[in-house]
Amino acid sequence: MFRDGRQAGEYRKFAPRVMALALMATLENVPRELMERSDTKLETFTTELADLFDHATRKDAP
Structure with missing residues (x-):
């Protein structure tokens, strides 16, 4: 997926x-993090992870 995206x-x-x-x-x-830390705010956690990979792969700065 990443290789194809780069080539495209x-x-x-x-x-x-x-x-x-x-x-x-x-x-x-x-999954382990979410199970072990019941106080984790799922929406914040998932947004941060999505942003992390978005910024790591984004071709152009926003």
């Missing part, structure tokens, strides 16, 4: 493997 010009230049590993680590660890 949809993402900025970055190492697709590194980004994929970061995303996979996030997906693997989020």
